[in-house]
Amino acid sequence: MIYKRFDGIKLSRLGMGNMRLPVKDDIEGKPIDYDKAQEIIDYAMAHGVNYYDTAYVYHSGESEAFLGAALKKYPRESYYIATKFNLAANPDYRAVFEEQLSRLQTNHIDFYLLHAIMDKNYQSYFDSGCIAYFEEQQRLGRIRYLGFSSHASPNVLDRFAGIRNWDFAQLQINYFDWIFDTSAKEYEVLRKHNIPIMVMEPVRGGRLASLSPAAEETLRAAHPDWSMASWAFRWLMRLPQILVILSGMSNMEQIIDNIRTFESEGALNDGEAEKLVKAAEIFKKHIQVPCTSCRYCCDDCPARINIPAVLGVYNTYKLDGRFALKGLKNIESDGQPSDCIACGACCPHCPQNIDITGIMTELKELTRE
Numbered sequence: 001m002i003y004k005r006f007d008g009i010k011l012s013r014l015g016m017g018n019m020r021l022p023v024k025d026d027i028e029g030k031p032i033d034y035d036k037a038q039e040i041i042d043y044a045m046a047h048g049v050n051y052y053d054t055a056y057v058y059h060s061g062e063s064e065a066f067l068g069a070a071l072k073k074y075p076r077e078s079y080y081i082a083t084k085f086n087l088a089a090n091p092d093y094r095a096v097f098e099e100q101l102s103r104l105q106t107n108h109i110d111f112y113l114l115h116a117i118m119d120k121n122y123q124s125y126f127d128s129g130c131i132a133y134f135e136e137q138q139r140l141g142r143i144r145y146l147g148f149s150s151h152a153s154p155n156v157l158d159r160f161a162g163i164r165n166w167d168f169a170q171l172q173i174n175y176f177d178w179i180f181d182t183s184a185k186e187y188e189v190l191r192k193h194n195i196p197i198m199v200m201e202p203v204r205g206g207r208l209a210s211l212s213p214a215a216e217e218t219l220r221a222a223h224p225d226w227s228m229a230s231w232a233f234r235w236l237m238r239l240p241q242i243l244v245i246l247s248g249m250s251n252m253e254q255i256i257d258n259i260r261t262f263e264s265e266g267a268l269n270d271g272e273a274e275k276l277v278k279a280a281e282i283f284k285k286h287i288q289v290p291c292t293s294c295r296y297c298c299d300d301c302p303a304r305i306n307i308p309a310v311l312g313v314y315n316t317y318k319l320d321g322r323f324a325l326k327g328l329k330n331i332e333s334d335g336q337p338s339d340c341i342a343c344g345a346c347c348p349h350c351p352q353n354i355d356i357t358g359i360m361t362e363l364k365e366l367t368r369e
């Protein structure tokens with residue numbers, strides 16, 4: 001395992017995320033499968049992972065209790081626990097903090113974070129009084145390092161990062177969001193404030209663990225023995241402000257592969273990074289329909305479907321998975337994909353040659369009750 005120094009301690013570069021632990025019968029929403037999850041934790045401990053990240057709300061509150069039980073057999077000084085206060089889940093920060101210590105069977109949290117700072121909630125964190133309370137807990141030695149995790153825009157992140165001397169912060173960074181979203185700007189904000197970064201979603205919720213065949217081919221030609229996840233981690237190793245890269249590992253196969261990646265320093269060189277950017281571009285084209293919202297297709301649709309809006313949701317679904325289909329309910333449209341009669345009247349109007357009928361049919365199937 002490779003490590004990075006931080007304030008006199010040594011943190012493993014790979015951190016164990018406890019948001020996607022194996023669950024009973026492999027059915028989402030079911031309780032954690034303690035035996036399978038313990039096996040992952042034991043493998044992580046045996047291979048030098050010493051950073052374990054959880055949160056009050058993960059697995060409906062069960063993740064912290066699991067982690068407390070799973071780590072109990074190891075000396076407390078052999079690992080670091082990170083957990084988070086989520087204002088929306090329970091605003092009573094005093095009660096939450098005590099409950100977390102009890103769930104985790106410990107008298108202190110090593111890395112404590114305000115959870116999921118966003119543009120719409122950052123003011124509530126300021127106003128709640130929780131920051132002063134957690135600062136007091138830090139003075140008392142019950143919190144070692146105080147930070148926050150963020151999904152905020154770069155401007156709000158800049159403001160939040162500057163309100164006090166945060167010890168660290170957690171950001172969603174991966175090569176895909178770096179190229180096509182705002183990760184690079186957020187990274188620069190934290191670099192400006194000199195705040196060390198823990199990374200979440202390094203493989204974008206698993207989406208970057210397998211790319212399109214053409215995208216994978218270019219990467220496999222360069223390194224046949226590297227997994228797609230390994231490429232994603234090695235790209236992150238290029239960024240000096242990053243301390244720990246968290247991976248929410250759900251099975252043994254993933255942790256074995258990840259441990260292999262983090263066995264020794266292996267950041268991508270410039271040529272490899274360029275290859276990865278090209279693969280990301282190929283992958284993006286594969287997963288996204290190139291709708292320009294010209295609306296030429298809309299007038300002849302007998303189901304009065306807002307086709308470009310539906311295609312926007314479809315693109316998100318392709319990237320983020322089925323959960324994103326809930327977005328169909330939020331679009332302004334008289335008709336839904338389920339109303340499509342596959343008449344094909346839309347397709348001849350599309351200058352991008354998008355198979356609108358085919359996509360509507362696919363969505364109809366996916367959203368069937």
Ligand code: SF4
Pocket residue numbers: 300301302303304305307339340341342343344345346347356357360
């Ligand atoms: S195929 Fe579906 S989306 Fe296209 S015009 Fe007909 S009803 Fe509308």
Ligand code: SF4
Pocket residue numbers: 290291292293294295296297298307308311349350351352353354356
């Ligand atoms: S015609 Fe094609 S590009 Fe234009 S809005 Fe419809 S689907 Fe999108």
